[in-house]
Amino acid sequence: MSRRPHTGIVIATRNRADSLARTLRQLLALPEQPEIVVVDNASTDDTRARLARDFPQVTLVPLRVNHGAVARTHGVRALRTPYVAFSDDDSWWAPGALERAAELMAAHPRLGLVSARTLVGPAEEPDPLNDVLATSALGPAHDLPGTQVLGFLACASVVRRHAYLDVGGFHPLLFFGCEETLLAYDLAAHGWGVAHCADVVAHHHPDPAPRSGRPVIMRRNELLTLWLRRPLSHALARTRELAAEAREDPAARQALRGTLARLPAALRARRPLPPHLERAARTLDGAQPCPIPVPPSS
Numbered sequence: 001m002s003r004r005p006h007t008g009i010v011i012a013t014r015n016r017a018d019s020l021a022r023t024l025r026q027l028l029a030l031p032e033q034p035e036i037v038v039v040d041n042a043s044t045d046d047t048r049a050r051l052a053r054d055f056p057q058v059t060l061v062p063l064r065v066n067h068g069a070v071a072r073t074h075g076v077r078a079l080r081t082p083y084v085a086f087s088d089d090d091s092w093w094a095p096g097a098l099e100r101a102a103e104l105m106a107a108h109p110r111l112g113l114v115s116a117r118t119l120v121g122p123a124e125e126p127d128p129l130n131d132v133l134a135t136s137a138l139g140p141a142h143d144l145p146g147t148q149v150l151g152f153l154a155c156a157s158v159v160r161r162h163a164y165l166d167v168g169g170f171h172p173l174l175f176f177g178c179e180e181t182l183l184a185y186d187l188a189a190h191g192w193g194v195a196h197c198a199d200v201v202a203h204h205h206p207d208p209a210p211r212s213g214r215p216v217i218m219r220r221n222e223l224l225t226l227w228l229r230r231p232l233s234h235a236l237a238r239t240r241e242l243a244a245e246a247r248e249d250p251a252a253r254q255a256l257r258g259t260l261a262r263l264p265a266a267l268r269a270r271r272p273l274p275p276h277l278e279r280a281a282r283t284l285d286g287a288q289p290c291p292i293p294v295p296p297s298s
Helices: 016-026 045-054 068-078 097-107 128-134 163-166 178-187 214-231 232-246 250-268 275-284
Strands: 008-015 036-041 059-063 083-087 090-091 109-121 156-161 193-204
Touching: 008 016, 008 068, 008 097, 008 109, 016 036, 016 045, 016 090, 036 045, 036 068, 045 059, 059 068, 068 083, 068 163, 083 090, 083 097, 083 163, 090 250, 090 275, 097 156, 109 128, 109 178, 128 163, 128 193, 156 163, 163 178, 178 193, 178 275, 214 232, 214 250, 232 250
Parallel strands: 008 036, 008 083, 036 059, 109 193
Antiparallel strands: 083 156, 090 193, 109 156
């Protein structure tokens, strides 16, 4: 009898059937034979038909509307494995990575999230974020593996399922873009460790074409994260900086408008970090930016 894997995989996707098919072929070939859940964010292409035809062993969670990053939470709820790895429709895990992540989780009960080392494109170039996380100023902890961090790349992360659900998962206000920092804050605020472990490896093959509007969304969500969890004085100062830039920069104006439109909701959901965690966040301000996918070299 085969051993049931400890780690399942959740993929959130929308209108990327070809890329998703490539990813699923990679994941289904893993020696760990993980259970895979694909959450479809209301695709209008043939994603669902192709899943049913070509990948019947994959569980599909179809959503009627696009839930953004919260789609991952629907996938986590659909799984029953104690640990859940996230992939995007353009990323997958190295053979043995899921088993290693499960070993780390089992050996370190406070570990809530493993941030993996990411290799980009066919040349397997190290993502620049790897070095940023590996040299985190927070350093190691006696009860955690690797290096303590407050940031990660979503498609290269493994979570302890009950820790993820305990903190509510990815926040709906951010939708997509820079959602990782807020989840790291919330896990740490609940006592869970977030660690970068270089011996857990993920592969990422992002589309080399730039994503329209992404810098605006990143700046908006970085600022909303401050309003949600950081001191009001800090959030206000950063908002003033963005407003000053907005006088000359159309992208800054867009980011500011998007922030102000969501600010009432952010204030209602505001939960400031505990003092010890705020000190840690200030130590890392500017040092662990929101992860931006690095396109593979041509």
